[in-house]
Amino acid sequence: MSTVAVLVETRGGEATQPTHEAITLARTLGTPVAVWLGAAPDPAQNARLGIHGAAEVRVVPAADDARQPARAAAALAAATADADIVLMISTFVNKEIATRLALLTGAGVVVDAAGVELVDGRVETLQTVFAATWNVRTRIAAEKAIVAIRPNTTLASPAEETGAATTVVVDADLPEVSETIVAIEPVPAPEGVPLAEAPVVVSGGRGTNGDYTLVRELADVLGGAVGASRDATDEGWISHEHMVGQTGTTVTPALYVACGISGAVHHRGGMQASGTIVAVNIDPDAPIFEIADFGVVGDLGDVLPQAIARIHEHRAG
Amino acid sequence: MVDPTIGVGNIAGKAPLMGTEPRPATLSRMRILVTVKFVPDLQSQRSFTEGAVTRTGDDGTMNELDENAVEAALQLKEAAGEGEVYALTVGGDDAVAAVRKALQLGVDHAIHVSDAAIAGSDVFGTAKVIAAAVRKVHDEAPLDLVVTGMAALDGLTSMLPTALAAELDWSQLTLASGLTVEDGTATIVRHLPDAHETVAAPLPAVVSVTDEANKPRYPNFKLIMAARSKPVTTWTLADLGISPEAVGLGAARTVVVDASPRPPRENRVKVTDTGDAGTQLADFLIERGLA
Numbered sequence: 001m002s003t004v005a006v007l008v009e010t011r012g013g014e015a016t017q018p019t020h021e022a023i024t025l026a027r028t029l030g031t032p033v034a035v036w037l038g039a040a041p042d043p044a045q046n047a048r049l050g051i052h053g054a055a056e057v058r059v060v061p062a063a064d065d066a067r068q069p070a071r072a073a074a075a076l077a078a079a080t081a082d083a084d085i086v087l088m089i090s091t092f093v094n095k096e097i098a099t100r101l102a103l104l105t106g107a108g109v110v111v112d113a114a115g116v117e118l119v120d121g122r123v124e125t126l127q128t129v130f131a132a133t134w135n136v137r138t139r140i141a142a143e144k145a146i147v148a149i150r151p152n153t154t155l156a157s158p159a160e161e162t163g164a165a166t167t168v169v170v171d172a173d174l175p176e177v178s179e180t181i182v183a184i185e186p187v188p189a190p191e192g193v194p195l196a197e198a199p200v201v202v203s204g205g206r207g208t209n210g211d212y213t214l215v216r217e218l219a220d221v222l223g224g225a226v227g228a229s230r231d232a233t234d235e236g237w238i239s240h241e242h243m244v245g246q247t248g249t250t251v252t253p254a255l256y257v258a259c260g261i262s263g264a265v266h267h268r269g270g271m272q273a274s275g276t277i278v279a280v281n282i283d284p285d286a287p288i289f290e291i292a293d294f295g296v297v298g299d300l301g302d303v304l305p306q307a308i309a310r311i312h313e314h315r316a317g
Numbered sequence: 318m319v320d321p322t323i324g325v326g327n328i329a330g331k332a333p334l335m336g337t338e339p340r341p342a343t344l345s346r347m348r349i350l351v352t353v354k355f356v357p358d359l360q361s362q363r364s365f366t367e368g369a370v371t372r373t374g375d376d377g378t379m380n381e382l383d384e385n386a387v388e389a390a391l392q393l394k395e396a397a398g399e400g401e402v403y404a405l406t407v408g409g410d411d412a413v414a415a416v417r418k419a420l421q422l423g424v425d426h427a428i429h430v431s432d433a434a435i436a437g438s439d440v441f442g443t444a445k446v447i448a449a450a451v452r453k454v455h456d457e458a459p460l461d462l463v464v465t466g467m468a469a470l471d472g473l474t475s476m477l478p479t480a481l482a483a484e485l486d487w488s489q490l491t492l493a494s495g496l497t498v499e500d501g502t503a504t505i506v507r508h509l510p511d512a513h514e515t516v517a518a519p520l521p522a523v524v525s526v527t528d529e530a531n532k533p534r535y536p537n538f539k540l541i542m543a544a545r546s547k548p549v550t551t552w553t554l555a556d557l558g559i560s561p562e563a564v565g566l567g568a569a570r571t572v573v574v575d576a577s578p579r580p581p582r583e584n585r586v587k588v589t590d591t592g593d594a595g596t597q598l599a600d601f602l603i604e605r606g607l608a
Contacts, residue, residue: 092492095475099479109476110571111474134363134577134578141572178518179489187512222607246468276605292585293586296587296597298595303595303598307599310599311603
């Protein structure tokens with residue numbers, strides 16, 4: 001079985017859920033090996049990576065270097081010399097690392113993939129394009145493959161045989177780079193599940209008139225994250241981190257609820273591949289209804305409280 | 318949080334120095350090249366033909382996110398007081414529409430790299446072609462910056478700026494929501510999910526700007542008329558000293574083997590609220606096991 005390396009994404013010193021999804025996916029392609037850039041993880045982290053199948057946890061002590069794509073790519077290259085396939089989570093930063101890594105190793109790259117499989121010994125990927133209206137299958141013709149995979153496209157599950165998750169420290173010579181990070185201002189982590197990883201997303205747009213109380217309440221009831229349209233973030237009603245769309249966060253939750261969002265193509269491109277889509281909008285001609293499995297023409301102030309009450313009533317049995 | 322700003326002689330946090338201000342003696346002319354891409358119009362029926370995005374003049378246009386790149390370049394030149402902005406595109410005959418649009422917005426020069434051998438290139442082949450064209454302009458008189466959009470709204474991979482910076486061995490400043498240039502250094506602010514970074518690098522640099530960076534101008538009648546008579550320089554691979562085998566489908570590390578429209582969602586329901594739509598919505602979610 002060939003080695004399939006997975007770049008671990010961390011938050012607060014812990015591997016994220018999409019990392020475990022990627023390790024689960026890696027099991028279908030070969031022997032998963034996790035690559036951890038930064039200070040060595042604590043044993044609980046190793047154990048969880050092992051449960052999903054990681055045979056090794058290769059640690060490259062890289063600290064803040066991982067913020068610079070060329071240095072992160074060099075660290076990753078040092079840790080993945082034996083890997084035919086490198087998987088990572090599809091984020092803007094990782095796309096830069098993937099590009100640099102491909103230039104170092106000659107690998108072919110696909111980003112924003114929704115799936116990966118081996119066909120006749122070659123890596124093939126599945127993506128959706130054009131605002132998720134087309135499916136595309138891509139073959140990686142190079143010997144080595146790098147695939148950046150979207151969160152929520154594989155269900156993380158424990159391996160039949162737990163991986164050893166043995167820690168291996170890898171030394172890497174990191175190149176000098178001309179860019180200097182002058183300042184890093186941390187963004188407070190949102191409460192609950194991050195938008196890109198959430199199984200349910202409830203988004204509010206212009207129709208909220210800036211009041212997110214009902215949107216948040218429905219998100220809480222459904223165990224989801226709060227999203228927004230570009231209109232809403234431009235108005236300053238909610239921070240940019242919440243923006244769902246082609247230039248914000250792309251989401252593929254099992255359930256997407258669009259509240260007072262007209263559904264411009266930029267927004268649809270960021271959510272159209274979601275499982276079930278529900279839309280509530282006062283405008284019967286809003287384009288969001290063209291892609292909604294269940295659409296309600298109505299006022300948010302009437303519809304949302306009634307839906308929330310009904311869900312509570314159902315749960316109370 | 319730092320306001321997005323584009324300006325010369327301004328470091329994030331201070332007021333930008335715009336074109337109306339007297340030009341400091343230390344500033345030289347700004348020479349900037351903007352890459353623009355010809356893509357199918359977002360509102361059109363987009364499709365694939367033989368593994369590649371269908372690009373025709375009828376429903377194609379300049380990638381919308383490249384308008385932010387053009388705007389950033391124009392603002393920097395205007396703030397510096399003098400300089401040149403080049404727009405460069407790579408693609409078939411129809412792709413010239415992308416640089417024509419850039420001319421309408423006010424760039425000074427347009428370059429169209431076109432060669433049948435480029436078709437099917439992956440991002441690394443495309444970066445090779447653009448880098449050679451950038452070097453050709455740079456050799457005539459040094460460029461300060463290459464500015465790109467954050468992504469093309471057809472493929473959305475966002476890989477080109479990084480590949481181009483690596484190919485040129487220039488500084489890489491990507492996803493800028495603010496950009497300033499002073500004393501041979503470009504400084505950007507980039508909003509990542511976990512942190513807002515301020516990154517500085519010496520010129521020349523490749524900078525990609527986000528749609529937060531500025532509000533693109535509209536072409537005015539005068540510029541549209543002027544753009545008609547402006548020449549577009551056309552280069553082939555031979556002009557750039559690139560062998561046809563180095564790019565195109567044959568050199569591509571990735572190949573699209575299948576593309577098909579996704580089936581439309583079936584059994585869609587749309588109700589108009591007459592008093593119980595909220596309950597119907599909840600029941601729909603409960604029935605699907607989602608609530």
